[in-house]
Amino acid sequence: MKNTLQIIIIILSIVNNLYSDAESKKWYFPDHYKIHFAGNTGFLSCGIGYSFFKGKYETDLFYGYVPKSISGNHIHTIFHKSTYKPIKITLNKNTKLTPILLGFNFCLVIGQNSFIILPEQYPESYYPPTAIYFAPFIGVVILKTDINQKGIKSLDFYFELGTVDRYLRNYFMSDYLELKDILNISLGLKIEII
Secondary structure: OHHHHHHHHHHHHHHHHHOOOHHHOOOOOOOEEEEEEEOOOOOEEEEEEEEEOOOOEEEEEEEEEEOHHHHOOOEEEEEEEEEEOOOOEEEEOOEEEEEEEEEEEEEEEEOOOOOOOOOOOOOOOOOOOOOEEEEEEEEEEEEEOOOOOOOEEEEEEEEEEEOOHHHHHHHHHOOOOOHHHHOEEEEEEEEEEO
């Protein structure tokens, strides 16, 4: 895991240095990078993204991974993340707080126990597809802007509380599930580029 994180940091540094001059940045280069831990999107995931409407809306593309040592199988996730940040509160000159963020992930899971088409051993419509799911979340963000690193505009540290569409459905259809049974927690870091 340590090696994976080091590789991610090296790749992000190389890509950042390719266009660290704001004048030379092309429209198709991402506005930010994210590293995401947990949250039904992989043990660790990394992605690139774009910000719109003065940073109130973000759209990202991620790759996530869960090692066999954690899940029993290697699991790969590709997901789109949309985030809306309606309010920013200035705490001091270099720190801002987004007290609520809203969003969702749309995920594709690639692994031995995931499927889009039901395996033949099950009757038709026995299980819904497990490889594709929708995952809504809410969260909070702390933004730091006094970063003394070339090419980095700001760092966002975020915390999210989320669930998965199937879990929500089961929660409302059963009497034995509690809210704590369907929720997940994730943490992340967004590196915004100049």
